[in-house]
Amino acid sequence: MNTNQVDLTNCDKEPIHIPGRIQSHGFLIAIDIDTLLIKYVSLNTFKFIEVEAADLLDKSILFLEEQMIFKDDKVQLKSLLILGSQKDSYEGINPYYLNIKGQPFYLIISKSGAYHVLEFEPAILDFDIQGTVGRSISGILAGRRLISMMENTADEIKKIIGYDRVMVYKFHDDGHGEVIAEAKNEDLEPFYGLHYPASDIPKQARALYLLNYTRIIADVNTNDSAVITTSDNFSALDLTHSVLRAVSPIHIQYLKNMGVDSSFSISLITNGKLWGLIACHNYTPKFIDYKARESTKLIGQILSSALEYRQEEEDDEKVKLLLAHAEELQQSLVADQDFISALTTHRVTIKDVTHSTGVVICFEGRLYTLGQVPAEEEIKMLVAWLTTTMEDSVYHTSQLPEVFSPAKNFKSTASGILAAMLSKDLGEFVIWFKPEQITTVHWAGNPEKPMTETPDGHMDLSPRNSFESWAQIVENTSASWTREEIASVIKIRHKLLDVINKKANEIRALNERLKLAYEELDTFSYTISHDLRTPLTSIKSYTELVLATNKSLDEQGKMLLNRVLAGANKMAFLINEILKLARVGRSDLKAEQLDMGSILEEIKTDALNVDGARHVTVKIGATPSILGDPTLITQIFANLIGNAVKYSVSAIDPMVVVSGEDGGDEVIYTIKDNGIGIDLNYHDKVFELFKRMDNAKGYQGTGVGLAIVKRIVEKHNARIWFESELKVGTVFYVAFRK
Amino acid sequence: MISPDIFYVEDDQDFAFIMQYAVKEVKDDLVVRIVEDGTEAMRMLDSYVETQQKPKLILLDLNLPGLSGIDLLKKIKEIPYFKYVPVILFSTSDDPIDVKRSLEFGANAYLTKPDGYTNLITCIQSLYDFWFNQNRSIN
Known part of the structure; x- marks a missing residue:
């Protein structure tokens, strides 16, 4: 395969770790660990040690040592390798300073499969790295907030290694990158705030950034040097850990398009993931030696751990705020018997468990809203849609109009929703809203057009030619819902369900008691009416008996007794009516x-x-x-x-x-x-x-x-x-x- | 001992008292025998069997302490000697359930107690006319 031609059919699989070539500012020799015979050599050896590459193949390491003796220096290559093998690490050895033809060189040794890989590259030794780095780190850590730490880092790195432009580049969740801090020469156009599509740094490149914390591309305009091997060997040497590894032709083109002649990057890694890069660009060829690179690597590592720590701290503050709100809301739920009042009328409301701008509670057929929310009819449509489509108990989107087109009408209040289902059957939800954020993303070039067509009609993957800022307006989109907001909602939802269930049980128990009471009342009114009848009959009977038998009664006496009778009759009538009513119940x-x-x-x-x-x-x-x-x-x-x-x-x-x-x-x-x-x-x-x-x-x-x-x-x-x-x-x- | 015309079981002394007046009002020479509970009623009825006295009409209050009106009704209906004596359940209750049960157990009639003395006289007069005059043949 000709590695210079990468097109759409193989772009994602371009084996950038085995390019079969190295950058030509240094040379490479790979030695079989067992036999100590030279098995791979970069073609450019003659330039450095006046021995043709082909003459080195299959020779012993001792032969190489002999060729490299200059003046009185005897290079003990063999003993270095044996030492490295025994320790299974070359860390104590790298870089090994040596002098080749009167020039200072660093030897960097790594292991690749069954080979020791020896890379020789120039040593510069022209500044006091140790002292500078110490000062830089204290400068960087002086930043109280993450963003000022980033800015300090860019400044300090630029001071130490002197590239024309130093950027802190952050990868977003979807893989695209953004320049969040920058230090540059004054005459340069700023890249600060630019976004780069995820495809600019493909997956396999990211994997290498995780393994090698620094990466230098010394000059995009020099030709690479091929690595040759013995005639009986057909496998290419894995250059994953190589410092000289040649750069993918796509990336070279990419840099050329930007006018960059040389670049250097430092990986920023938090929690084992590639958080971002410190990317350094120079508009003329530039090489910094191994020791300088190692020093900046140290800065990268320190920034990484600061990032991890500070990011956690800043996240923590936000989480703590939401947690405190959730906690206070739970207390309101306990203290306030009225569910809705507990959620809406206290100092902390249900809205505050997220960073939303509005919330609606759909409960028992009614809507209760706080803050900025869509119109009632619109909310009802949204609830109907959620009732049919929502499968999990919590749903969130920051692009509601994209999934539910009627939401376009109320995108200004609700481009983002976070919905917690209380009861799907009853259509009961709590829905938090975030407004549309018309964000302008400044892409470095149009991300939609990364391909150009070659004359033979073949789609060629090449980096974008224009690096002018290409602005894209992002519509129908709200700020995204954070992990913490979602966690907070999940938690509060559980609490709400607890309260609702408890209330439902209370109502059920009350209902039972009411039913019993009703039955008792029926029985009671039946019995009492019945029992009342007997004495009433006595009153009536005696009165009538007196009226009928007592001849000495005068008219006044008769009239009074007749009033007693009338009262008794009225009472008997009422008792009969109540009996009828009670009988219905019984x-x-x-x-x-x-x-x-x-x-x-x-x-x-x-x-x-x-x-x-x-x-x-x-x-x-x-x-x-x-x-x-x-x-x-x-x-x-x-x-x-x-x-x-x-x-x-x-x-x-x-x-x-x-x-x-x-x-x-x-x-x-x-x-x-x-x-x-x-x-x-x-x-x-x-x-x-x-x-x-x-x-x-x-x-x-x-x-x-x-x-x-x-x-x-x-x-x-x-x-x-x-x-x-x-x-x-x-x-x-x-x-x-x- | 004079054989009673009406044998009446009633625990409510007021009602019993009024009843005596009402019966005398209807016909002065009618003999009413009133007992207060089921046990006493049964003892009295047994003695009637022994002495071959046969009341012309038995009135039973429904709600009695101890043996209820219905219990008494069942027992009376088991005594062959009283086979042709009409037994009437007499109660304040007008609950259809009570009426139905009484008739099922062989009551010859179910009367809701009239309220008041005047109504009671009317009621007794009607009973007397029916059971003592028109149906004299069955006794």
Whole structure:
């Protein structure tokens, strides 16, 4: 494979760790660990040691040592390698200073498979690295906040190694990079704030940045030197750990496009991940030697650990704030019996468990909002959408309009949502909102157009030619939801569910108690009415007995005793009514299909068989059958028709019309009269026990009848309502389920 | 001992008292025998069997301490000697359940106690007319 040609078919798989070439500012020799024979050599050896590469192949290391003896220096290569092998590390050896043809060199040894890789590169030795680095580190760490630490780093690195431009480059979660700090020569255009697409630094390059903390490209315009091997060997040497490793032609082109002649980078690694790079560009060829690189590597490592620590600290502060809010909210939930009030009315509200700008609680069919939220109708649409699509208990997006297009209408308040499901069945959610952030991303070149077409119609992957800032407006997008916000929501959701469940259980228990109390009350009123009857009868009987047998009573005495009798009679009547009501509650419902025609005829006869009611016309229309308890249903109609007749007796042509009608899944009966009517101010009181209307005073009654009707209607799961106008008449409707 | 015309079991002394007045009001020479509870009622009825006295009508209050009206009704119906004596359950309750049970166990009628002296007289008058005059043949 010709490694100079990389196109779309192999771009992602370009084996950049085995380029088969090295940068030509130094030379490379690889020696078999077992035999100590030379197996790989870079072609440029003659330039440095006046021996052709081919002449070195398959020679012993001793041969190499001999060739490298200059003046009185004897290079003990073999003993170095043996020492490295024994320790399984060359760290103590690197860099090994030596003199080749009067020039200072560093030897850097690494291991690659079965070979010692020896790389020789120039040593410069022209500044006091140790002292400078010490001062730099204290300068860098003086920054209190992360961002000032970055800026200090760029400045200090530029001071130490003197590149034209030094940038701190941060990788975002999606892999794209941003220049977050920069130190540069004044005449250069700033790159600060530029974003670079993820493809600019491919995956395999990132893997190498994790292994090699520094990387130098000395001159993009010099030709690489090929690495040759013996004729019987067909595998390429793995140059992963090589300091001279040649650069991918794509990257060379990339740098050339930017006008950069040489570059140097330092990896920034936090928690084992590539956080970013310190990228140094020079617009002329530039080489810094191994010791200088190692010093900057130290700065990189110190910054990395500071990053890790400070980032954690800064994250921590935010987390602590959210945690404190969540904690306070939980206390409100305990202290405030009202769920909604606990979440919305205290110093810390449900909105504060995230960094949102608005929140809505959809609970028990109502919406409660705080802060900036969409309109009610829009929220309802959103809730409907969440109800059908949400599968997990918590959902978040920072691009709602992209997944739910109606949200485009309210993107200004809700481009981002974080939703916590309380009950999917009931459509109960808490939804936090973040507004649209029209962000402008300054790309270094148009990220959408990384490819150019070659004349033969072949798509060639080449870096973008223009590095002008290319601005992209990002719409329909909010600030993203952080891990901490989501964690906080998950936590508070659990708490909310706890409270809701507890409330539900309390209500259930209360309901049970209420039911029991109701039953007890029925039994109680039944018993008490019953027991009251006996003494009442005695009062009445004795009074009558006195009246009947005591001949000495005068008129005054008789009148007084008759008042006693009237009171007793009234009381007996009331007791009877209450008994009827209590009996409704106690009786078991024996539902059957009822012949309403004959029931109503009988009631009609009874209703008209009351003094002064004979002139009332009672018309019975259609009488569809209903399902109900014969005794109880009779009571309903006896009461309603009885009332209708009673309250219309004074009307001109009093008329009561009773008829039933099929209303789909119900049978609806209407009882219409042209009587005195019901004042709608008493609308709610009509069915209450012992409540009688003002205009009913002249009519006999206890105010129990309609209460009984209501009980029976409820017992049948039926519905009752009425329409009325004073002095015009009343229509009662009773709807029975089929 | 004069055989009673009406044998009445009633624990409420007031009602028993009023009843005596009412019966006398209807017909002065009617003999009413009133006992207060089921046990005493049974002892009395046993003695009637022994002495061959047969009341013309038995009235039973429903709610009695100890043996209830219904219990008494069952026992009376098991005694052949009283086979043709009408037994009437007499109670303040107008609960249909009570009415149904009484008739099922062989009561010849179920009467809701009339409230007041006047109504009671009317009631006793009607009972007297029916059971003592019209149906004399069955005794």
